[in-house]
Amino acid sequence: MSFAVIQMVSQSDVEGNLARARSLLEQAAASGAKLAVLPENFAAMGRRDIAAIGRAEALGEGPILPWLKLAARDLKLWIVAGTVPLPPESQPQGKVTACSLLVDDQGQQVARYDKLHLFDVDVADARGRYRESDDYAHGSNVVVADTPVGKLGLTVCYDLRFPELYTALREAGAELITAPSAFTAVTGAAHWEILLRARAIETQCYVLAAAQGGVHPGPRETFGHAAIVDPWGRVLAEQAQGEAVLLAERDSEEQASIRARMPVSNHRRFFSQDALRPANTPE
Numbered sequence: 001m002s003f004a005v006i007q008m009v010s011q012s013d014v015e016g017n018l019a020r021a022r023s024l025l026e027q028a029a030a031s032g033a034k035l036a037v038l039p040e041n042f043a044a045m046g047r048r049d050i051a052a053i054g055r056a057e058a059l060g061e062g063p064i065l066p067w068l069k070l071a072a073r074d075l076k077l078w079i080v081a082g083t084v085p086l087p088p089e090s091q092p093q094g095k096v097t098a099c100s101l102l103v104d105d106q107g108q109q110v111a112r113y114d115k116l117h118l119f120d121v122d123v124a125d126a127r128g129r130y131r132e133s134d135d136y137a138h139g140s141n142v143v144v145a146d147t148p149v150g151k152l153g154l155t156v157c158y159d160l161r162f163p164e165l166y167t168a169l170r171e172a173g174a175e176l177i178t179a180p181s182a183f184t185a186v187t188g189a190a191h192w193e194i195l196l197r198a199r200a201i202e203t204q205c206y207v208l209a210a211a212q213g214g215v216h217p218g219p220r221e222t223f224g225h226a227a228i229v230d231p232w233g234r235v236l237a238e239q240a241q242g243e244a245v246l247l248a249e250r251d252s253e254e255q256a257s258i259r260a261r262m263p264v265s266n267h268r269r270f271f272s273q274d275a276l277r278p279a280n281t282p283e
Contacts, residue, residue, distance in 0.1 A: 003149045003176070004028035004036040005237075007226035007244040009214030010045040014053075017043050018067045020243070025071055025079065027245045034105075034148045035078040036245075039210040039226070040098070040157050040182040042082045046217025050135045054085035054096035069107035076105045078147055082180035082210055083156055088114065088137060095137040100154050100180060102145050110147075113154035114139025117162055125186045126219045132158075142168045149250050150175035153205070157181040160195045163202060170203040170265060175255065177205045182212040188223020193235070201233040204259050206250055213241045231255045 006024045010017045021042055028036040043064045044053065056062035064084055072079050081103065085096040089112075097114035104110050116139045118132035142165065143154045153174030159165055160179055169177055177199065183192050200207040206228065213224020227238040228248040237246035259265070 001034045001149045002032050002247050002249045003208060003228075004031070004033035005208045005210040005226050005228055005246045006036060006038050006042075007211050007213045007224060007239050007242070007246070008039050008042055009222075009241075009243060010039070010042055010212060010216065012044060012046045012217045014044050014063060017045075018063065022067070022071055024243060024245050025075055025077060028247070029075040029077045031245065031247050033077065033247055035080070035152075037080040037178050037180055037208045037210040038082040039212050040083045040180045041212065042180075043084065045182070045212065046220060050085045051096055054087055057084065058087050058092060068101065068103055072103045072105055073107040078105055078110075078149075079103050080152075080154070080178050080180065080208075080210075083115065085136070086112075096135070097139050098132070098136050098156055099139075100156050100178070102147070102152065102154065104147075111143050111145035111152075111154065113143040113156070114141070115156040115159065116140070116165060117158045119158040123184050123186050125184055125221065127184075130184075142172060144169055144172040144174050147176075150206075150252065153177040155179050157183065160199060161191075163199065166199045166203050166205075167268075170205060174203065174205055175252075176250065177203065177207050179207055179209040180211075181209060183223040185221040185223045188225060192223055192225055193227070196227055196229050197233040197235070200229040200231060202264070204231040204255065204262075204264065206230055206248075206255075211239075213239065213244075231258050 081101040083098040086099040102111040153169030211226035212222035
């Protein structure tokens with residue numbers, strides 16, 4: 001079964017972004033994809049009212065979640081909604097998380113991943129300073145879910161720089177891992193492809209890297225280069241900038257062969273579930 005990753009150039013207008021995302025999802029479904037991955041911040045970029053957006057969605061008063069469920073049902077498509085701001089389920093009045101939702105082809109939420117690693121860094125670009133923790137709370141769980149294309153592990157953007165998370169996903173059974181992102185132009189040019197390929201090679205998983213690729217409010221410029229990387233580290237599809245729908249198929253027999261011929265998971269000497277569990281994750 002085939003899957004798709006989507007590249008967008010999202011702006012601050014939520015309704016406009018949802019209309020563009022729907023068009024791209026329609027292209028993915030028409031091309032035969034059974035699952036599609038939207039990029040980080042697909043519904044809004046450059047907004048300062050993230051908390052208000054998230055609270056409205058949690059109360060059922062926002063447009064994003066109803067749109068997502070309807071798109072999945074209409075298109076008979078499993079969708080990874082890159083990130084949506086939502087309060088933690090345990091703290092509905094708390095700071096929102098950057099939440100990646102997996103919705104099935106009936107519009108039902110199958111899994112939720114709250115971004116573990118927040119982008120609090122200084123970058124030599126027009127914006128200069130990024131502090132995601134000003135708006136978002138850290139997530140606390142590693143998430144893998146069954147889908148029609150295989151066992152899917154969920155990550156977001158800056159998570160790419162933390163191989164221990166990807167190791168934990170592989171140990172939890174992941175065969176594909178999503179990486180919806182909004183990499184800056186500077187950090188993307190330096191590290192994006194090498195990180196994607198490294199994570200795919202280390203885990204022997206497909207990496208599905210949806211992306212933002214263009215200029216956004218803020219000011220902010222994202223690197224783009226949405227890509228699909230196979231378990232041997234080969235880039236199967238890539239788009240430099242602008243909107244795109246990229247498609248590929250999982251070759252489960254080849255993946256199994258790669259894992260059998262080079263059983264790195266069995267050879268690992270430095271691995272502990274306790275060491276990989278985030279400090280605030282319940283036992």
